[in-house]
Amino acid sequence: MKGHYARQNEPGFASGQPGLEESVKFGIVAATQHPQLNYTKVNYSKAPWATSPSQAINYVACHDDRVLWDKLTVANPGASEADLIKMDLLSNTIVFTSQGVPFLPVGDEFLRTKGGSHNSYNQPDSVNQARLGPQG
Incomplete structure (x- = not known):
């Protein structure tokens, strides 16, 4: 949805990256068998693994x-704030309208930022606290 976790500059489906449609559909059906899914095009699993x-x-996230x-923000450096908000909304909308159990970390619902930190375990509370993103 957002792009690869390890390749931080790589955009994902929500950013308009082509070729990820089947992978997103795989998540939407919660890794179950579905007749409208081409498993050979899923980028992280070539077969359903869940029975429910x-x-x-x-x-x-x-x-x-x-x-x-x-x-x-990192994967889409030229995007406007309005476009980033739309990408965020699309990402979380797909999570909450998909089959399966949704998981949302605290603060994602209000565009939480950690100031760009990708490894904040040893950062101060000012980085790790749930604080508002750009509009907050």
């Missing part, structure tokens, strides 16, 4: 690495 949607956790807002 409740076996899959859907998320676009967690406490590790960059939070969603920061990742979108």
